[in-house]
Amino acid sequence: MRNYAIGIDVGGTQIKLGLFDENMQLLSEQRFLTDKDSTAVELMNFLDQQVRAMVERTGLTLKDIRGVGAAFPSSIDTKRGVALESSNIVLLNDQPVRDMLQQRLELPVYVDNDGNVAALAEHRYGAGRGYDDMIYATLATGIGGGLILNGKLYHGMHGMAGEIGHMFISDSTGYPCACGVIGCVHSICSGVYMARYAMDRIKEGEESRILDYAGTVANIDMVAVGRALQMNDPLALEVVNRGAEYLGRMFHSLNQIFDINIFVYGGGITNLGHRFTDRMIASYRHHSLIDQLYPAKFLPAELGERAEIIGAALLVP
Ligand SMILES: [Zn+2]
Missing domain, CATH: 3.30.420.40 (ATPase, nucleotide binding domain)
Structure with missing residues (x-):
């Protein structure tokens, strides 16, 4: 039953993960400090592990997850899924972040810039x-x-x-x-x-x-x-x-x-x-x-x- 979605925010200081049900109710949430010294591969391995752990903790399996959305603090070519320039996290420059995460999780992954996703959220559920x-x-x-x-x-x-x-x-x-x-x-x-x-x-x-x-x-x-x-x-x-x-x-x-x-x-x-x-x-x-x-x-x-x-x-x- 693919009714659940995961949202990831990779920030300059914190990484946040949330698991949402079909009504966008937040079922589980976690925060980590961003390790700016890690490589893009290490970051993606970490996200892969944490998504799997969160799904398991909630009593679900990856089969229950419709897809994963991930926001990054950089310009994102959303058509190619590539992080282009990042003034916050240099390790993401020119990395194909969407495909890297998709290959690991074997789930549909959608990526965008952090400002864009915050705009989406405020428009749907917030001040907008x-x-x-x-x-x-x-x-x-x-x-x-x-x-x-x-x-x-x-x-x-x-x-x-x-x-x-x-x-x-x-x-x-x-x-x-x-x-x-x-x-x-x-x-x-x-x-x-x-x-x-x-x-x-x-x-x-x-x-x-x-x-x-x-x-x-x-x-x-x-x-x-x-x-x-x-x-x-x-x-x-x-x-x-x-x-x-x-x-x-x-x-x-x-x-x-x-x-x-x-x-x-x-x-x-x-x-x-x-x-x-x-x-x-x-x-x-x-x-x-x-x-x-x-x-x-x-x-x-x-x-x-x-x-x-x-x-x-x-x-x-
Ligand atoms: Zn500038």
């Missing part, structure tokens, strides 16, 4: 329910996303659409990004690069409480920036406002291209709170003339850390 069109944005260590057009995930010509984090947005600021440009959204607004900006400013001699919370310059992260923000630290405020300003521009550009103004956003950077999200939304409204006529909806994601495993399982037809 009921909208024909929506844009999902992950605002976290990296910036990713997915486009739902006419009720469906839009993949583009090579299956790589929705990489909103690599939109080229400024040639006067930003860091060199794995996507090949300096000044994409990710290189300015992601957790990694907002923290990097704070580090550089402090190295240049700027005084900031960020350093008190981080301990050393090398330890500066968005948690330290967030704590300093709560204490009204001027540099923390500048770092956060700068990221929020460019994210607002990103949403504005997306609106100009697609005429979609339903934006669902999730991810760890939103833990910075209202000062961050309010500023991001204000930036969008400031730049968008059309917002007065058709006000955009900015909706916090509802599925949290499970969005990717739910969306990955939804890849299984």
Whole structure:
């Protein structure tokens, strides 16, 4: 009885697995730390083992599984099932991830980018329910996303659409990004690069409480920036406002291209709170003339850390 589906999310820090029944109820869930030093073959062997173990633990056999959906933190050529470029997990570059997993499990495997599957999940079960069109944005260590057009995930010509984090947005600021440009959204607004900006400013001699919370310059992260923000630290405020300003521009550009103004956003950077999200939304409204006529909806994601495993399982037809 092939009624069950498995969703896998291979993240930069964690690997998550979920087993779902035919009503998409989560029956079993597991998390592991990602071993960035392992090879692609070792990673696939690990996923194979863990899927089999989870199926067995649930009292099922592989014959009960309709298929496996897997999300990766990289551009995925979904037609060929190949991971193309990964700023998070270098070991996946140019690997035929779909076939590697399919050969091991002898089950149908479907692969996609993590932003795309989170968009699918939020559209079906989360904040995007009921909208024909929506844009999902992950605002976290990296910036990713997915486009739902006419009720469906839009993949583009090579299956790589929705990489909103690599939109080229400024040639006067930003860091060199794995996507090949300096000044994409990710290189300015992601957790990694907002923290990097704070580090550089402090190295240049700027005084900031960020350093008190981080301990050393090398330890500066968005948690330290967030704590300093709560204490009204001027540099923390500048770092956060700068990221929020460019994210607002990103949403504005997306609106100009697609005429979609339903934006669902999730991810760890939103833990910075209202000062961050309010500023991001204000930036969008400031730049968008059309917002007065058709006000955009900015909706916090509802599925949290499970969005990717739910969306990955939804890849299984
Ligand atoms: Zn980039």
